[in-house]
Amino acid sequence: MPVAIHVHDLKLMLLFGGVLCLLIILTVIGDILKRDHHYNVSRSTIDNFNAQITAWWKMCVVFVLDLLLGPGGSLPVFALLSFLALREYMTLVPTRRGDHRTLFWSFFVIMPLQYYLVGVQRYTFFAIMIPVLAYIFIPSSIAIAGDTAHFLERAAKIQFGLMVCGYCLSHAPALLLMKIPGFEGHDARLLLYLGIVDQMNDLLEYVWGKLIGRHKIAWRVSPDKTWEGFLGGLVSATALGTLLWWATPFTPLQSAGMSFTICILGFAGGLVMSATKRDIGIKDFGAIIERRGGILDRIDSLCFAAPIFFHLVRYYFVP
Amino acid sequence: MSEGIHPIASLLAAVARGITGVQVQWAGCEPDERQRIYFANHTSHLDFVVLWSALPSEIRAYTRPIAAKDYWSETPLRHYLVENVFNAVLVERGAMPKAKSHEDAKFVSRSLIEDMAAALGDRNSLILFPEGTRGNGEKVGEFRGGLYHLALRRPDVQLVPAYMENMNRILPKGEYLPVPMLSLLTFGKPIQLEPGEDKDAFLERAREAVSSLRRIGPA
Numbered sequence: 001m002p003v004a005i006h007v008h009d010l011k012l013m014l015l016f017g018g019v020l021c022l023l024i025i026l027t028v029i030g031d032i033l034k035r036d037h038h039y040n041v042s043r044s045t046i047d048n049f050n051a052q053i054t055a056w057w058k059m060c061v062v063f064v065l066d067l068l069l070g071p072g073g074s075l076p077v078f079a080l081l082s083f084l085a086l087r088e089y090m091t092l093v094p095t096r097r098g099d100h101r102t103l104f105w106s107f108f109v110i111m112p113l114q115y116y117l118v119g120v121q122r123y124t125f126f127a128i129m130i131p132v133l134a135y136i137f138i139p140s141s142i143a144i145a146g147d148t149a150h151f152l153e154r155a156a157k158i159q160f161g162l163m164v165c166g167y168c169l170s171h172a173p174a175l176l177l178m179k180i181p182g183f184e185g186h187d188a189r190l191l192l193y194l195g196i197v198d199q200m201n202d203l204l205e206y207v208w209g210k211l212i213g214r215h216k217i218a219w220r221v222s223p224d225k226t227w228e229g230f231l232g233g234l235v236s237a238t239a240l241g242t243l244l245w246w247a248t249p250f251t252p253l254q255s256a257g258m259s260f261t262i263c264i265l266g267f268a269g270g271l272v273m274s275a276t277k278r279d280i281g282i283k284d285f286g287a288i289i290e291r292r293g294g295i296l297d298r299i300d301s302l303c304f305a306a307p308i309f310f311h312l313v314r315y316y317f318v319p
Numbered sequence: 320m321s322e323g324i325h326p327i328a329s330l331l332a333a334v335a336r337g338i339t340g341v342q343v344q345w346a347g348c349e350p351d352e353r354q355r356i357y358f359a360n361h362t363s364h365l366d367f368v369v370l371w372s373a374l375p376s377e378i379r380a381y382t383r384p385i386a387a388k389d390y391w392s393e394t395p396l397r398h399y400l401v402e403n404v405f406n407a408v409l410v411e412r413g414a415m416p417k418a419k420s421h422e423d424a425k426f427v428s429r430s431l432i433e434d435m436a437a438a439l440g441d442r443n444s445l446i447l448f449p450e451g452t453r454g455n456g457e458k459v460g461e462f463r464g465g466l467y468h469l470a471l472r473r474p475d476v477q478l479v480p481a482y483m484e485n486m487n488r489i490l491p492k493g494e495y496l497p498v499p500m501l502s503l504l505t506f507g508k509p510i511q512l513e514p515g516e517d518k519d520a521f522l523e524r525a526r527e528a529v530s531s532l533r534r535i536g537p538a
Contacts, residue, residue, distance in 0.1 A: 084498075087340070091501040097455070097491055103498040 012189050015247045019060065019196060043201075045210075052098050052203070055298045059195065066176070067188055078173040079115040083302075084295045086111065086165040093157050093278050098147030102138055102158060110134045111166050118174045126174070130167035155240040160276075165296070168303040172309040181319045183249040190313065192247050193241070194262060198305050201237035201263040202270065208232025225267075234263045235314055249317055260314065262305045269304030273297070324380050325404045332372030332379075333398070335365050339489055339502040343373040346532065347508030348479060350356050352488050354444050355477040356524065357382070357506075358466055361448035361521050362456040362487035365406070370446055370481060382444040385435060385465075387412040387451070405455045408438040410465075412451060439473060449525065456487030459530040462522040468519070470512040480507040481533035505532040 012313065030050045062081070067075035090103060117126035139155040175194065176187045209229025217225045241259025245252040274283065335341075359370055367384045384401070388409040391401040401407035410431050441443060444523055447469075449462035470478060484503040490496075510528050512521055 077473060087499055090498070091485065095488065098489060100488075100494050100498060101496075104496050209493075295522060 011247045014160045015189060015192055020176045042261055043101060053241055060249060074173050074176055075115050082111060082166050082169050084300060086161055088296045096147055096154060098145035099142060099154055100143040101145060105156060106162055110162060114166050114170050118170050121177050130162050134162055164303050168307050169308040174310055178318055181250050189247045196307050197241040197259045197262045198302050199264045200240055201233050201266045202301055204236045205229045205233025221271060221278060228269055231238055237263045262309055265305040265308050266301030269301040273300035327404045327423060333366055335368040336372050338497050339365060339517060341369050341502045341504050345503045346505050348506060350378060352378055353429050355479050356381055356445045356447055356448045357479045357481055358449050358522045359481040359483055360448050360459045362451050363490045364481055365490050366486055367446055372407050381439055381442055382446060384446040385410055408434060410434055433470055451490045457465055459526055462526050466525055467518045467521050477509045479509050480528040482529055484534060503534055
């Protein structure tokens, strides 16, 4: 049933068709770069590029799954993503023996509960689940375990992981359950819009940075981030988002504002996760865990953009 | 005796792999059907199942764990699991001195080595945790003497070191519910008992072979 609705949603198909076309073009470019050694591009840059494209194909699969399963079905998909991201994070963040039960609760009770609350649309409850209830629960639970060494640090680390991987990310599927007057049944477009602007900002920031990047923003945190890249990405991704206004309930001006916000937050998300990685002492979340890792690296910007985008839409467009 | 794998064993292996998301790396050797003793660091009840599940299934059918009789015979469930499901070799841990001195070494229980050697037979491989008990994951503890005596007795059997990372965080000693962190399992280069090598030197070298496979620094 939901599939039929989406197929008749011409704008959604257009938007998604555009994404697929772009991805096919990028895949071909990546393939040419990989085979041909005449171009003056380093091996690792090409591998990076291709890994990113593979990740985008996977995101498309996730999105199609969402469409096929309907809003109710997309929750488990995102819950799984959250679960895997949290797993990655907790694997690399040092915890102690006394955190064991707290971690068990985080994975198997708090996280599923968060997604359940999103699913049943208990807005007030899902909005406070992790920032209030889990926030209090976690230090209490660690305290009961009785180990006081690095107590504050440990509590904060678990809280942060739950907030980013669980709470923040859960706002992405929550978009699918919003009731915007005159936009019913088209919520998938909002999710896609968020994904496109956010990911294109990542890409364009990278491209601008490579092309004309000179002035580093926070070289200690991330040597790749430059003012030129940041501003170039911000302007071009905001422009792209503005041009996609027809797929959203926004006017072009509103769409520009939304895209601008998504870009800024995406940038902040990437930066914060880079700082987190430096703190733990690894470059990529996926580096140590190789094949099974890397999810957090891909969704870091989305984690920051999703909740704010959700609240902006909810505040201004849902009566 | 080792024909076929108990279905519950396969199920538990699949569950353990799922929970631990274990990534296996054969760094010093390849999977092989020849007789081997896999020896690894020990921090969790999941260690054996995960190590066992990392082996290709045709090898798995002939690979048996060494388990402490005192612990694994305590309840009927434990006993059923090790004896029937995993076809473990139960040994008396108490009779195995910690090999602190040459004096101790003399008292290594004959029957313990007998049992392990018999379990090897001419076809089987063994999984052994020479620390003899579960550690806290920070440091590989001192090895007990069994590995040395087995090596002495069966020079034809390959000794393969392995290191398991993060297992103590997934299911530490004293906990019953696992936390699904990711883990790593690395198989190293086989070692041998050198001619004339004394017991303590060999055990220390074996311990070093295991701990050198560690890939993530201590927390």
